[in-house]
Amino acid sequence: MSDTEITFSSGDVSLHGSLRVPVSIKGPVPAVLLLAGSGPTDRNGDSALLPGPIGTLRHLADVLEDNGFASLRYDKLGSGVTGLGPYDVDDVAGLGFSTFIDAATEAVTVLAGQRGVDAERVYVVGHSEGALIALALAQNDERIKGLALLEPLAVRLLDLLTAQIDAQLDAVVAAKQLPVQIADELRLALTGAVESLRADGTLPGDLPEPLRNAGLVPANAKALAEEDDLDPRMLAAQIRGGMPVLTSVSAKDIQVRIEDVDALDSALVHTALTSLRMSRTNHVLKDVGDQQSTGADYVADLPYSDEFTDGFVAWLKSL
Template sequence: MPDTEITFDSGAVTYHGTFLAPDGFDGPRPAALLLAGSGPTDRNGDSALLPGNIGTLRFLADLLAEHGFASLRFDKLGSGATGIGPHDVDDIAELGFTSAFVDPAAEALRFLAARPEVDPSHLVVVGHSDGALVGLALSQQADAPDIAALALLEPLAVRLLDLLTTQINSQLDAVTATGQLPQPVADELRLALSGAVEALRADGTIPDDLPEPLQNAGLVHANAKALAEEDALDPRVLAGQLADGTPVLTSCSAKDIQVSVADVDGLDAALTGARLTSVRMADASHVLKHLGDARSNGQDYVADLPWSTEFSEPFARWLDSLT
């Protein structure tokens, strides 16, 4: 199954990606657009923040091809061959979430639909982590090609700032419990975090005097526009707006340290009109690798671990049901 290097444009940026077609196909085939998670994550699912290969999107592309689906995956802004295009770092801060991530996904879907190898009436969007929110947003874009099915894998299932608040509060609980941080300092950080969330939701700004630990968590002026725009996209509201009967697969694992099963259960509950397949796993990491008896700490993302059959087997059955 040879990879084909492709490029497409969105705004002022040329995006670089890979089109993969199944072996020996004899006419237009169903195809999937793969959308990466947050941060500088490239077309294969590898992150510039972690040394080594993660490979989640490459794994998904191969699995799709085995089941008769072509696929397109691309280096999102700030990653891989795409880089930051003609922008400088200050420019990127002004782009916001929609123009930096949702609009390029729409262009990628149009590019995929136009390929002669692809049946444009059978387009699937597969979003991993933050990419699931992009997929849901894409489903509501009037000028984007119709999406026949959605896979939301380890998805962002609540509003972004709610998730960020939960994660930071959990970290504060952990360090105060072990005596690494005095409780009054943790309380001050919680109060500052609440104020930052309130400001972002009110007018898209971040206070000037945020404590350094919160700035280190990404709450800085350069990220304000993207954070506010992404937080305004409530995945549960978007899920409820999908066309009735849309096939949707969601997945989550008890060992996922970024997304909770309870949150994804809540997303499932919002998919009231969808034809839902819900995959729940016991031993998979956030990046869909099999952990066995081990716990995830994030460093395992780049470990040479097998892919989770808890995920691949039901996902393969779901793909077969679409064709």
């Protein structure tokens, strides 16, 4: 497995990534752009916020190479070698979610132009938030011939964030670790924050600390508002008819709900859809067996899920 270091530009940012083209196959090969999930997640799927490697995107690159596909994955802005590029931390507030979509658009161009790549067979595989970017890319780009949406963000961002925080508050109240009154105050503040983001793209600076810790801070307001404005189901409904699409979700995924991905599938009914449903796989595609995922298992030394890999490979072979 040999990666070639590659650099390309999007706006003022130089993005650093890894290109892999199978050398054992003669002639141009199909190719996949791999898109990472949210936060400072690098080309391998490793997050600066977690204490160890995860490797989800590197694993996908391995599977793709084994099945005759080239791939490109890169350190998005804020991660890996790319870092913040020319920006200071204070500049981040001026950058919206479109920054990440623009970078992915450039990456498609770079991948399609590589020697040994069949420019007529370019696909995009997005993990978690990366699936939303994949859906956005496919709206107007005829070069993209198929999508895989892995453990995807399947509802509007702020709706998902609200559901996650509500569930966390329910849990700590039930455990008698937080008074009901405080939980209700946090829910009220959260509702106000969502309304403010959707009305004018701003956030008050005095939100309660638990909400600020969840990323609801003024520096993130523009990106949050722009991302929330992208409704995955509306984007899915506009994908070209007949396009090969794979969705995957697991009962062990603590970040994505099966019912939300089912609803996304309903919006994709006009595509050539493959729905992969799993029972032992966590959010980062590792096999947790009969155990419950807690998030700590993301960096645990666990095998990648065969139930995912087998389904993914079957989809690749159908293309």
